[in-house]
Amino acid sequence: MTPHPFNLPRIGFAAWSGSGKTTLLKAVIPALRARGQRPAVIKHAHHAFDVDTPGKDSYELRHAGADQMLVASCRRYALMVETPETDDGRVPDLDMLCSRLDPERADLILVEGFKQADLPKIEVHRPAVGKPPLYPEIPGVIAVATDAAELDFDGPLLPVNDPDAVARFIIDYCNLNP
Template sequence: MTSTATMPRYPYQSLWPQTCRRPIVGFAAWSGTGKTTLLEAVIPRLREAGLRLALVKHAHHAFDVDHPGKDSYQLRKAGADQVLVTSGQRWALMRERQQERDPVLAEEIARLDQDSVDLLLVEGFRNERFPKIELLRETGRDRPPLFHDDDAIIAVATADDQPLETTLPRLSMNDPDGVARFILQEIAGAR
């Protein structure tokens, strides 16, 4: 008999990265499948349900949130390892990595203020182990589905009624209400 003290508080909690203290779900797929588009539609629905959200997005290319000509950009390029830009509305911290390497999800999650959110959303990090919804499109069938080799994929969202042999829950990429409902019930623990 298992005591209630050792049972996970949330579904899939055993898959959470070690630094994670809030429910987490990722959207994993090959590039160009529509992760950002689906997240843009799902996020407002999760907010309407009262959830406070944080998002970690994996960028595969060099990116810059600052722009040439801005003081903060110039100071960072001059050699500042960290630049905090702040205003009455928001703040952003840019920090240079000492060595270029692919980010590790657990390390990135540790940077978040998890006490101020209810749910962590992740775009990308498809090769890391944490609860993920895989997005599949018929047009992307030249690459194999990820769920065959990743037992951390908890559902599959497709763009159409394409045949797919799986026992995983099936979601529609064209139904953001349904995807949000799945997240609320199966990830965030809302009943």
């Protein structure tokens, strides 16, 4: 496993756009939780994005010049941090992002995207997307979650439509106590 802040295990999910990374994660997260795990998630966004809505106070204050905007309620909080100094098109530093998570509230970190990052990855591959597998080209693919009948991969093939099997693989790979 790759060393990282807080010694939380990290598993990446990598795939071509439209392959179902988010769909799989949305099903794997409850399967992990059912096994007593507390996953945190970091997702890479390829474009400028906003979680605020124009017209909301937090959006207006951030756009007025607040470099950091934390919105809090009794149920959740969200921190938006402007990073214009790093707006060079490069992928954000994954270790820095992981360090922003609260390690007391997580057992592992699931990372969506960050294909080139140095971490173990599960590739989501669906032949129907019409793209070749990524594992020959990207580092760290330890398993492929797929609906392909067969695949020339020297490692575990996981059924992409069975989130319980993917969750079990993650728990075993990370040596987490179920």
